[in-house]
Amino acid sequence: MITILTAGVVALVATLIGTKYFIVFLVHRGYGQFIRDDGPTTHRTKRGTATMGGAVLIAAAVVGYFLAHLISGSRITISGVLLMALLTAAGFIGFLDDWTKISEQRSLGLTPRAKLVGQISVGVAFAVASLLFPSPGGNVGARPASVYISLTHNIDWLRLPVVLAIIWMVVLITGFSNAVNLTDGLDGLATGASTMVFAAFTLIGIFESNQLCHGGAVSARCYDVRDPNDLAVVSVALAAACFGFLWWNAKPAKIFMGDTGSLALGAAMAGLAIYTRTELLLILLGMLFVIETLSVMIQVTYFRYSGGKRVFKMAPLHHHFELVGWDEATVVVRFWIICGVTVAAGLGLFYGGWVWGW
Numbered sequence: 001m002i003t004i005l006t007a008g009v010v011a012l013v014a015t016l017i018g019t020k021y022f023i024v025f026l027v028h029r030g031y032g033q034f035i036r037d038d039g040p041t042t043h044r045t046k047r048g049t050a051t052m053g054g055a056v057l058i059a060a061a062v063v064g065y066f067l068a069h070l071i072s073g074s075r076i077t078i079s080g081v082l083l084m085a086l087l088t089a090a091g092f093i094g095f096l097d098d099w100t101k102i103s104e105q106r107s108l109g110l111t112p113r114a115k116l117v118g119q120i121s122v123g124v125a126f127a128v129a130s131l132l133f134p135s136p137g138g139n140v141g142a143r144p145a146s147v148y149i150s151l152t153h154n155i156d157w158l159r160l161p162v163v164l165a166i167i168w169m170v171v172l173i174t175g176f177s178n179a180v181n182l183t184d185g186l187d188g189l190a191t192g193a194s195t196m197v198f199a200a201f202t203l204i205g206i207f208e209s210n211q212l213c214h215g216g217a218v219s220a221r222c223y224d225v226r227d228p229n230d231l232a233v234v235s236v237a238l239a240a241a242c243f244g245f246l247w248w249n250a251k252p253a254k255i256f257m258g259d260t261g262s263l264a265l266g267a268a269m270a271g272l273a274i275y276t277r278t279e280l281l282l283i284l285l286g287m288l289f290v291i292e293t294l295s296v297m298i299q300v301t302y303f304r305y306s307g308g309k310r311v312f313k314m315a316p317l318h319h320h321f322e323l324v325g326w327d328e329a330t331v332v333v334r335f336w337i338i339c340g341v342t343v344a345a346g347l348g349l350f351y352g353g354w355v356w357g358w
Contacts, residue, residue: 001070002074003069003074003229003233004068004190004202004206004232004233004236005066005074005236006067006068006071006072006123006230007029007064007067007068007233007234007236007237007238007240008064008187008236008237008239009240010059010060010063010065010067010068010292011060011063011065011236011237011238011241011244012060012062012064012240012241012243012244013244014056014060014063014064014241014244015057015060015240015241015243015244015245015247016244016247016258017243018056018059018060019053019224019244019247019248020077020248022050022053022055022263023050023053023248023254023255023256026050026051026052026255027050029104031050031051031052031102037240042258045351049253049254049255049256050254050255050256050259050274051098051101051102051255051256051257051258051265052095052098052099052102052257052258052260053092053245053248053249053254053255053256053257053258053260053261054091054095054257054258054259054260054261054263054264054265055095055260055261056092056241056261057238057241057242057245057257057261057264057265058087058088058091058241058260058261058264060082060237060240060241060244060245061084061087061234061241062087062088062105062237063237064237064240064241064242065080065084065233065234065237066084067185068233068237068267069233071324076230077226077228077230078133078144078226078227079144079223079225079226079230079231079234080143080227080230080231080233081125081236081358082129082130082271083234083268083271083272083316084234085126085276086122086126086267086268086271087238087262087264087265087267087268088172089122089125089126089132089261089263089267089273089305089342090122090173090177090263090266090267090268092263093115093122093259093263094154094181094259094260094261094263094264095119095259095260096109096110096118097110097115097258097259097260097263097320098258098259098260099272106207106226109259111115114301117175117176119173119174119177119263119267120170120174121190122173122267123169123170123173123174124166124316125132126169126173126271127165127166127169127170127173129144130143130144130145130169130274130275131143131144131145131147131162131165131166132245133226141225142183142224142225142344143146144226144227144275145165145169145274145275146165146224146273146277147159147160147161147165148160148165148277149168149279149280150277150278150279150281151279151280151281151353151358152277152278152281152349152350152352152353152358153223153277153280153353153358154224168234168279168330169270169330171272172273172274172279172282173266173270173271174265175293176267176269176270176282176289177262177263177266177267177270178257178263178266178267179266179286179289179290179292179293180194180262180263180265180266180269180289181259181263182289182292182293182296182316183262183268183288183289183292183316184261184262184316185316185318185319185326185328186251186322186328186331186332187249187250187251187252187253187328187332188246188249188250188251188253189262189318189331189332189336190257190265191242191245191246191249191257191337192240192242192250192332193240193244193249193277193286193288193289193335193336193339193340194238194265194269195243195246195342196336196339196340196343197241197269197285197286197339198236198238198242198268198269198272199211199235199236199240199343200285200343200346200347201232201235201239201269201272201273201276201285202232202235202239203232204231204232204233204235204276204278204347205228205229205230205232205234205235205276206219206228206229206232207219207351207354208223208225208228208231208276209228209229209232209256211223211354212225212228212336218354221357224273224275224277225276225277226275227275228276228356231275231276232271234268234272235272238265238268242265245257245261246301251328251329251332255268257353262270266289269282269285269286270282275286278350281346281350284342284345284346284349285341285342285346285347286342287336287338287339287345287346288335288339288342290318291317291338292317292318293317294314295312295316295317295320296315298310298312298315299312299315300313309311318331318332320337337357
């Protein structure tokens with residue numbers, strides 16, 4: 001528990017203080033955000049706001065994780081290292097996208113194909129590595145990831161061949177990485193929602209650590225998970241980093257996380273779901289991100305097959321509510337409420353899986 005608390009405190013302080021100086025650095029060099037010409041007109045005042053703040057988020061989480069272990073003297077696990085690698089690698093793809101926008105003075109960064117290739121490459125490397133490293137002892141020889149699709153535990157009848165398991169993990173990582181990216185369109189929206197989701201994974205990791213399977217017996221009342229306590233350390237570092245960043249990212253935002261942050265956070269959510277055996281539960285925990293993504297898919301599909309008609313005034317969904325007259329802050333707070341409700345429901349479902357032996 002000391003390691004978990006230390007990681008949270010270090011990551012929180014790092015973003016609260018570090019973001020301030022990073023903003024000065026970015027503004028001094030003129031590294032500002034470019035705004036879509038077809039976006040809401042109220043967003044044009046945000047042009048030039050410092051971006052790539054995700055670099056601070058990633059650095060704070062990584063420093064919080066490793067420094068907490070150094071201070072407490074606890075063991076760094078392969079699960080934690082792989083998740084930090086996933087966070088950093090996905091963030092690097094986002095950084096290339098942000099840097100392309102800045103260096104070429106345009107609102108579009110990497111081509112969709114280039115970004116997708118990068119995300120898939122990161123996902124494949126993570127998935128393959130996650131199926132290695134059997135546990136040296138303790139909890140039924142669990143590996144970081146499994147070949148089962150999971151809800152609150154591995155679902156026995158949803159065992160996948162290794163290749164399909166890798167594809168499934170890549171889909172989760174790429175899908176949620178892009179989902180957080182789509183949601184990151186209003187001041188503080190994705191940051192606040194991500195804080196709640198990572199806080200939920202912190203609680204899940206702590207609970208699984210207290211209910212580990214031992215002695216070779218696996219049941220619905222215990223968890224066949226590798227390094228759950230360290231997963232809680234990773235989660236709390238990310239939650240605290242997002243919470244501290246929100247101080248500077250809340251309306252009126254002094255800095256945006258950019259694709260550097262959104263792609264990294266979405267990938268980390270998927271990675272934590274894979275490692276905690278809560279892959280399908282992530283849909284509920286991250287329902288806000290799912291809804292935002294579905295709104296884009298619905299809009300694009302309907303536009304294509306209806307001859308140019310639209311379901312929403314603009315997608316993603318948060319822009320639709322802006323255009324019907326909601327103030328930006330109102331949209332953000334109400335979407336946070338939706339996220340809070342679905343996160344609470346997800347935690348309730350997770351606990352119910354243990355109580356009723358799902």
